[in-house]
Amino acid sequence: MGHADGGSMHVVMLPWLAFGHILPFTELAKRIARQGHRVTLLSTPRNTRRLIRIPPDLAGLVRVVDVTLPRLERLPEDAEASIDVPSDALRPYLRVAYDTAFSAKLSDILQEPERRPDWVIIDYAAYWAPAAAARHGVPCAFLSLFGAATLSFFGPPEGLMGRGEHARTKMEDLTVVPSYVPFPTTVVYRTFEAREIFEPGLVPDDSGVSEGYRFAMAILGSQLVGIRSSAEFEPEWLRVLGELYPKPVIPVGLFPPPPTQEVAGHEATLQWLDRHAPRSVVYAAFGSEAKLTSAQLETIALGLEASGLPFLWAFRPPSDADAGEGTDGLPEGFEDRVNGRGLVCRGWVPQARLLAHGSVGGFLTHAGWNSIAEGLARGVRLALLPLVFDQGLNSRLLVEKRIAVEVERDEDDGSFAPEDIAAALRRVMVEDEGEEFGTKVKELSEVFGNDEVNDQCVRDFLRCLSEYSNQQG
DSSP states (O other): OHHHHTTOOOEEEESSSSHHHHHHHHHHHHHHHHHTTTEEEEEEEEHHHHHHHGGGGGGGTEEEEEEOOOTTTTTTTTSSSSOOOOSSGGHHHHHHHHHHHHHHHHHHHHHHHTOOOOOOETTTTTTHHHHHHTTTTEEEEEEEOOOOOHHHHHHHHHTTOOOOOTTSSGGGGGOOTTTTOOOOOOOOOHHHHHHHHHHHHHSOOOOOOOHHHHHHHHHHHOOOOEESOOTOOHHHHHHHHHHHHHSSSSEOOOOOOOSSOOOOOOOOHHHHHHHHHOOEEEEEEETTTTHHHHHHHHHHHHHHHHOOOOOEEOOOOOOGGSSSSSOTTTTTTHHTTTTEEEEEEEOOHHHHHHSTTTEEEEEEOOOHHHHHHHHTTTTEEEEOOOTTTTTTHHHHHHHHSSSSSEEOOTTTTTOOOOHHHHHHHHHHHSTTTTTHHHHHHHHHHHTTOOOOHHHHHHHHHHHEEEEEOHTOO
């Protein structure tokens, strides 16, 4: 293998079919290639066209392989990512299509004599990959796109599979701090979050296994675990994780995307930002996974209005748009009332570029790990409205570290009012404690926004891969 004499490695990467997974895998692929290693990145044709941009200077090192999904009866045509699936109930069928097509393509790649990989880096969904790679003598590394606190909360692999003393067998188990955490913390799910995540996360679905089982098998079968985090940010949780997993746990940095996206079609948006004072504008966006309802979007709109702050909203239509009466999820007259102070942008926006603009000082976000990384990299203050998956745990972690404010919610049903949105924004942007948040995020931006720091984490990770391979012979 090429790495044995200090040369380059060939790494195959298998992200799950979600924007929030494909994009960071692609960013890491580019950073690996910049260290002189070859990367084969698997995705689907539509995702390649939408998301994957490899710079010309790396084209010889990064090979993007399109994998065509099989057509399944319940999977909509052209559904190649979770954003394309209209209902969460259909996600298991996307997993079935992924398992079928990507496992076959990985098998083909593992048998290519001239391109045999030195490592396979997998996302949680590719739980079948470690066994396939092992048959060809190729090791796997599990790359967690969740932080160390989230992975620690879910515990050891056997617990994720519903076995052992740390198994979560009922919804209430997700609302208490695990016994193995040796320090006080508020990083737990709230009642309404636990209710929503328990069955989809820990009960087998129509793909045949649970999400927790996928995580567990990916972790168990891999020789190394890479965490999208840093020792500067959550050292205490990295220590917990190192004790839970009987294998090396290596922070790989947060590798936020650089603010170099194309802005064609968004020139007017940047000009609008140019007219505002430094750090005065709130950027609002809620990711690609959560499907907000008309009622939730109207509440957010009224909260942005009530805050009195200038804002730019990356708006996505409500999940129940057909049930509306032409309001598009916005209160009647809303855009007229906030004209000049607020701007609603529909469709895709260059988020990294907007967050890096000098007039953006706050970020109203769903607390997805990608958005947290992008926000902290640019030194903006965070107001958090967690919606799905790991976001509630991320939010508790940032609030606990005095980095962000979370929007107040009803503990049982998760509802919130316009004033809850407005109050959170005012706390981080204009009230006295906002200065503390500003100082904290500025300090963190010097870590997360520093390319050399992030690249050093990637180099450390690659060195661990190479050293492991050399030890194996």
